[in-house]
Amino acid sequence: MRTVAVVGTSLAGLRAAQELRAQGFDGRLVMIGAEPPYDRPPLSKDFLLGKVSAGDIALAGQDDLDALAAEWHLGVRAEKLGREGVTLGDGTTIAADGYVVATGAVARTLDAARNLGGVHTLRTLEDAVALKQALAAGPSSVVVIGAGFIGAEVASACRLLGHEVTVIEAMPVPLAPVLGARMGAVCGELHAENDVRLITGVPVAGFTGDGRVAGVRLADGREVPADLVVAGVGARPATEWLTGSGLAVDDGVLVDSGCVTAYPRVIAVGDVARYRCPLRGVRVRAEHWTAAGEQPGVAVANLLAGSTVTHFARHGYFWSDQYGRRLQFAGVATEDVRIVEGDTASKRFVAAYHRGDVLTGVFAIDSPRPFTRLRRALQRCR
């Protein structure tokens, strides 16, 4: 393999490049990215709070980047992947023997908010800078749509910054699909405990305001005043540029358990990849930092080998910081959840999920040590 092109230069793309070099690839390495590599998790946490700056969240220093000995095409998008190679927005076409698809995901937006000022999403550094500026202007009431992790973190940051915040969640219990109903409800309590109003079980119907948002209309007819809205309604995989490539795409690039597409010379990693999880037997898109950091090691080994020789068989893991507390989750939630340490009332506990006698998942608030121990036990339950 003489040339490898990596498309997407955030966490998964950068790690893929680092793995290529670490695993002995000494050919031409071409990096194509709309943005330089920076770390997204701090955007909704310490960056909004002003504790870290854009410089602090770079994923690599200049010497790390130099060490890759790569050819960089930054600030430009890949628009097409075809027989002749990958074609960029500036017209350049790069032919390669191997391709890494690492284009991540894009924040979902709300149609009703189109052309309405004061409605934000949060995915990129640019989004975070814009939101930070809007918050500095002192909005009198902030509404966050969606009580998932991003929504909850934004609500938390806005509250810690002193704003009045309302969170609107369409589902009856926040985070239930991820953490299960019981732990989702516990997380939902964090909002009220920190003087943030949480409205659940009602979808947003639209917005009021002329040119600029003035309020959020709920499906039950209520209206919540808002001069700043943040929509945390999920992300969709960035796959438009693959139309016509022949790659199978269905809510992400479909790859096998080794992150390899139907073409052994094309791998997909990170938020854009929907891989067959050997532990769960289903296809999943991980959408979490740890997977984006770990999949490239496996995927690159397979790319260099020319076929799937190793699999990505790790339990999902993510963390979240809300209202000064640290949440950690690994594995899969089931209905059978038991508190094994601490208590939910104090919001310091470890919960273990089971299927029969088998440990399937672990969730903890402010208990990193016992969480880590149980997460280890989970890894042994394969």
Added chain:
Amino acid sequence: MIRACSVSELPEGEAVRLAGPVPVSVFHSEGAYYALDDTCSHQDASLADGWIEGCYVECPLHAARFDLRTGAPDCLPAKNAVRTYPVVVADGVIYVDTEARQEVA
């Protein structure tokens, strides 16, 4: 020299955090004691909460591994070493010399 704890208070595979302006933790692994800056050099996590195995501690937040002997990380996401300090055991008590920082690569 500051007193960390007695030997009996720090079983194998465990760590104890010593509060202070710069928190330092003492680790007990495979019969030896090591003292390191407690805060991970990547972001904000306490290494004393991590997973100790052999000569390494794995950060509880993003799994960077640090060599207990040198403080150097052996994998991403951490890039910088944490400082290490001399540990002395006398009369069943573990002491750490927090003045003598052993700067390592």
